[in-house]
Amino acid sequence: MGRLRGGLCVYWDDPETGKRKRYQLTSRSRKDAEAEAIEVFRRETYKSSPRGATIQQIWDAYVADLGDKPTAKTMSFTGKAILPHFGAFLPEDIDKPLCQAYQRDRREAGKKQGTIWTELGHLQSALNFGKKARMIEGATPHIWRPTKPESDKRILSAKEIRALISAAHDPHIRLALILLLGTAARVGAILDLTWDRIDLDRGVINLRKDDSATRKGRAVVPMNASARAALQTASDAALSDYVIEYAGGPVKSIRKGVSNAIERAGIGHVTIHELRHTAAVHLLGAGIPIEKVSQYLGHSNVQITFKTYARFLPDQMQDAAEVLDFMNFRKAN
Structure with a gap:
């Protein structure tokens, strides 16, 4: 977006001609103009193709519609792989052989099946958007994907968790770990957390954001004793609105600090996101009903x-296995 004749305009480079297209907007406020700009871009790029909107045009419109949401950045990375293969096609041209050819190309490039599965899933999301935005006529095309690989998530034991937290020398890293494991939240939710969403009197942590800047679900969860103590200490020393802060400001990433703590703890390889899975599995292993765990995770x-964690529930089915023990003669007939 830019300025034109004392107002706002939207402009882009036509991918076919290379020429810049520019349109005056009627909206005066920046917020209203952004919404209008998306509509103009979608309408004009769709009209410019006599055959209908291509995957490239639908993808670009989807990313523009996402605005500053984190998903937009993810889609920009995925697009570097998807668009060279699918970009010039119309939605109705995409079939299973074309998707399988994409899979072969990506495998030859050394990409794992999970990565390919995710990339094609993003293509499906773009097409779903295209249908809602009326850029696709008829039914939404179905994108074939390879079988989703079985997860190899690392689950830490209680002993390993205590070792990890103890190995966090920096106060903000230690607090982040306590919250990650005590709330089962994603790292983004913890780094976004502000003190106005911490209620120490009631013992409640509100992980949700009012602006809905993320499509991932977030929960409102109670504090455990460790989280309450850590938050009380941090609150007394707070220099900013953010719960996880460093030098009086928000923290963009804790990856390096957590990696250093993992190394010092000597617990082997584990990713930050696996801490969320660790928390979920410990909840299920303690017999917490899966409905309650789902609410805790913000699903x-x-x-x-259930789809994500069913394989961690065999102990919960022990009573069912006992019913089928027909060789146990101690059981009543």
Whole structure:
């Protein structure tokens, strides 16, 4: 977006001609103009193609519609792989052989099946958007994807968790670890957390953001004793609005600090996101109902939780296995 004749305009380079296109906007406020700019871009790029919107045009419109949401950045990275293969096609041209050819190309490039599965999933998301935005006529095309690989998530034991937290020398890293493991939240939710969403009197942590800047679900969870003590100490010394702060300001990444703590703890390889999975598995292992775990994780429905963590529930089915023990003669007939 830019300025034109005392107002705002939207402009872009036509991918076919290379020429810049520019349109005056009627909106005067920046917020209204951003919404209008997306509509103009979508309408004009769609009209420019006599055959209908291509995957490239739909993808670009989707990213523009996402605005400053984190997903937009993710889609920009994925697009570097997807668009050279699919960009020139119309939605109705995409079929299973084309998707399988993409899979072969990506495998030859050394990419794992999980990466390919995710990339093609992003393509499906773009097409779903295209249908809602009326850039696609008829049914939304189905994108074939390879089988999702079985997860190899690392789950830390209680002993390893204590070793990890003890190995965090920096106060902000230690607090972040306590919150990550005590709330089962994603790292982004913890780094976004501000003191106005911490209620020490009631013992509640509100991980949600009012601006809905993320599509990932977030929960409102109670504090455990460790989290309450750590938050009380941090609150007394707070220099900013952010719970996780360093030198009086928000922290963009804790990856290096956590990696250093992992190395000092001597617990082997583990990623930050696996701390969320660790917390979820410990909840399920303690017999917490999966419906309650789903709410704790901020999942939109319990099926997501079940699909992700069902393989960690064999102990919960022990009573069912006992019913099928037909060789146990001590059981009543």
